[in-house]
Amino acid sequence: MSVPLHDRVAALSAALDAGEGRLPADVLVDGRAVLARVGERAALSAEHTVVALAGATGSGKSSLVNALVGEEVAVPGVQRPTTGEALAAVRGPGAEPLLDWLGVRRRHGLPPGPGAAGSRLVLLDLPDHDSVVEAHRLRAEHLIERVDLLVWVVDPQKYADAALHERYLRPLARHADVVVLVLNQADRLGAAEVDAVLADLRRLAAEDGLPGVRALAVSARTGQGVPALRDLLDDAAERRRAATARMTADVEVVARRVLDACGATPGRRGGRGAGADAGVPALAEALAEAAGVPVVVEAVRRAAVRRSAAHAGWPPVRWLARLRPDPLRRLHLATGTARGRGGAGEPEPGTVERTSLPPAGPAARAAASSAVRRYVDGATADVPDAWALAVRDAVGTGDLADDLDRAVGGTTLLPARPGAWVRVAGALQWLLLAAAVAGALWLGVLAGMAYLQLPQPRTPEWGPFPVPTALLAGGLLAGALLALLASAVARLLARARARAARVRLLAAVTRVARDRVADPAAAVLGDLARCREQARRAAGERGR
Structure with a gap:
């Protein structure tokens, strides 16, 4: 089932919108x-079928019009230029707006006929397409x-004329x-x-x-x-399909x-920018290198060690860690800073607008630029140049x-x-540390009493060690071991x-x-995909 004309028109409009600025200017125009x-044309009379007789000077268009309508409505010319303005032989009422749109002023009414x-x-009897008067040619076109x-x-002498085929018939390809x-x-x-001439004419037309x-x-x-030609035209007028067929062919030609x-259609590699993230x-790895991420990661490791040393190290030497x-x-x-009620606190990361990282070196910048270029080249591998340039600009x-x-x-x-x-x-x-200090004070008191030759109380023991000695030595040793651990x-x-x-x-x-490279590229390639898909629909293709 063919695609209806109104769907083709909507699809072509969507394709042109998607390709605005990327399709060739002549295609857009x-x-x-x-x-x-x-x-x-769709807004004008659908009851009338407009048939035009076109041809070169001397081909006999006007005479043929007269023969078709059965009366002399067109006056054949005897010298160049001949037909200068189109003449309309009209059968049936209501054609005036259509003729106004066509720009045909010379009109001749025909009586209705029986049946078809x-x-x-x-x-229409058109001006000669090869007229020496440019205005005549422009009206014909x-x-x-x-x-x-x-x-x-055409006539037997000019049916193979190159100007006819190259300028007029070839642009009508798909209008058979x-x-x-x-x-x-x-x-x-x-x-x-x-x-023989008809066979050659058909051959040239096929080409x-x-x-x-x-x-x-x-x-x-x-x-x-x-009579055969008259029957063909009457049949076309009776079926009233010629207007739709002509408009459909025009839309299809532009869609093609x-x-x-x-x-x-891009392959798997070229379609990456439109959806895949391969x-x-x-790209992110190369940009991370250029952004100094390895430097930051190393700083995080050293900062984490410093923070742990400042909190879990041996208290008397913690200040050394804070000096770093x-x-x-x-x-x-x-x-x-994450400030508490006292107004002091630890630094709160993730709140800066600008870092003090050293700028990326030439090698890192070159690597980042190369990564962006490789990504864009990969995403546009199967894309026409205009669209590839649009991706680079985006x-x-x-x-x-x-x-x-x-x-x-x-x-x-x-x-x-x-x-x-x-x-x-x-x-x-x-x-x-408190245990060690307590042990040291205890031993100090005992030493002072011994110095003053005062009677010393009995010192409790933990195993083979006096308690104050165990407190001092154990506190220092355990603190050191805990600090190492x-x-x-x-x-x-x-x-x-x-790593986190x-x-x-x-x-x-x-x-x-994604924001600066992948998504803008995907947006342009998405427009390309929409342009291609809508153009296929306008051309009458389904299910691609």
Whole structure:
């Protein structure tokens, strides 16, 4: 089942809209002109079929019009230029708006005929398409674009004229249903010659893209073949399909040109930008390198170790860890603070607008540009040049570095508070330090009493060790061991924190890659897919 004309028109309009600025200018102009003509013709009389007799000077169009209508309505010319203005022989009322749209002022009413001959018909005698007067040629071409059924009248001498085939018949490719070729002056040839000329005329028409076109031999002087041509025109007027067929063919021709401009359907690789994400990970990795993600990940690892040492290390030397600068703060990656009631707190990452990361070096920038270029090249591998250029324009990398920097600065790198194990280890360190201090004070008191030769109380023991000695030595030793254990655990967990931070950073960079590269490319390629699909529908193809 063929696609209805109104669906084709809507599809062609959608295809042209999707291809605006990417399709060739002449295709867009011709497509809009066809849509305008179809809309205007569809709004006019559907009861009348407009048939035009077109041909070169001396082909006998006017004589053939007279023979067809049975009276002399057109005056044949005897010298060049001959027919200068179109003449309409009109059968049936209501054709005035249609003729006004066609721009035909000379009109001759015909009486209604019986049966099929009573159908409504507008028969036009066009100016010569090869007239030496340019205005005559322009009027003829204007009407050739607008009539429903086109009858090309040729003579035995000029039927193979190159200008006829190249300028007029070839542009009518796919219009075979609404074109009739008429060999006039057949009375000048023998029967065998007529058959040979008709066969050659059909062959030339097939080469012009009009295979199967109807071709008749007539003689306006003797009446040979005129009844058959009259029956053909009356049948077309009775069926009232010529107007729809002509408009459908016009839409299909433009739709085919749109399809040609859209190129072949992209393969799996070329379709990536329209939906698949195969190229995004590689693009994100290269952009992450350019954005300094490896530097940030290393800073996260060192910052996590520093934070653990500041909370779980041996209390008397914790201040040494705090003396070391915070790696994240140095990169301006933790400017905010999660303040408590006392107004002090830890840095709150993920709140900066601009980092202090060193700018990407030439190698990283080149790698990022190459990654973007590779992605675009892959996405447009099977895409016409105009669409590929549109993808490159849509992608743009002007302020990509700033977007990447903001993505890095807006990523949460470490939790606002240290882990529970750090807080527990820190509390244990204070308990062990308190035990050591208690033991030291106890031993100090005992030493003082011995110095003053005061009687000393009995010192309790834990196993072989006096309690104060056990408290002092055990607190110091256990604190040192706990500090070493906490440092080992901190380094192990810091690597995990760094890996997690890299995942979050890569996700942020991937969002930038999608927003700035993949999505704009997909939008253009989506327009291409819509343009191609709608053009197929306008051309009458279904189910692709």
